[in-house]
Amino acid sequence: MRIEFENQTIDFNVLYGNRKKLSIHIDSTGHITIKAPNGTTDAAVMEAVERHGARILQKLQAIENARSAPKTKEYQDEGKFLHLGKYYYLHELIETKDLNEDELKASLKKFYFNSCKKLIAERIKTYQTQLKVKPKTIEIVESRTKWGSCSSDKHLTFNYRLAMAPLEVIDYVIIHELCHLTHMNHDRSFWRRVGSIMPDFKEKEEFLARYGQAMTL
Template sequence: MKIELGQHIIEFHVEYGPRKKLSIHIDPSGLMTVKAPNHTSDDVVMSAVKQHGSKIVKQLQAIEAARTAPKVREYQEEGKFLHLGKYHALHELIETNGRTEEELQHDLKKFYFASCKKVIGERIKIYQKQLKVTPKSYIIEESRTKWGSCSSAKHLTFNYRLAMAPIEVIDYVVIHELCHLLHMNHDRSFWRRVGSVMPDYKEKEAFLARYGQAMTL
């Protein structure tokens, strides 16, 4: 099926089955599927998609942005860099006038660290209430191997590059680490707890696995 959302034409597949509620899923490649109860009319499906139109377009744009990430970073005013799932010209993120390339690289990384700390702090406040947990502290660091971690002493660590990801992907990493305050390993209880807050967490995992390499300097 197809639907026009603003200036965008969105194609999606409808999957009918013995379910009670209609839900919308977008995989990391941008394929959108509407899962609907048997005998759901086309009008009801279209209405549901329109209702979530802005969120759908935003998610699809983030996926496309990650897919078309530039391979060479251009540290100049119009160089493109990811921030919260969208590309921005460098001068929209930091001051560029009179700065050398080395200074721009330093300032941009500093911007990401600050942005990540702010956003992570805001999201922790939201989800720690839902999960009824309280971390002792959290820090932002640079890592090539992990997006986040949780120590046995309840200290959380997050990768500064998360500031480049869509907010819902950041939410997944925050939820993941907060759930480790309840379950230190990745057993079934852990994943059930993650899923209770974010049912589509596997899509966020897949997004990081597929597009995480584009989230770099």
């Protein structure tokens, strides 16, 4: 099926089943699946897709942006860098005048650190309330292997490169680490807790696995 939304075409498949609510799933390749209760009319499906059209297009654009990531970083005014899932010219993110490449790279890293710190501080409040947990400390770090971590003493760390990801992906990492405050292992209880807040968390994991390499300096 397909609909036209804001002069763009949204193609999707519909999967009917024994479920109570209609849900929209977008995988890491941009494939859209509508999971609907048995007996749901085509009109109801189309209305739901149209109602969430803006969010769907935003996510599809983020996937396309990550897929077309430039392989070589160009530290000049017209070089492009990710921020919140979208590409921006370097001069749109930081001041570039009279700075050499090393200075530009240092300034951009500082921008990402500050942006990530602000985003985490703002967005963690809601989720820690929902999960009824509170970390002792939160730190923004540089890591090549982890997007976030939780220690046994309730110390959370988040990779500064998360500032390059779409907001919903940042939210997933926040929820993931907050859930570790009560479930240190990745057991069924842990994933059930994650899913209770973000049912489509697997899509966010797939996004990081597929496009995380583009989120770098």
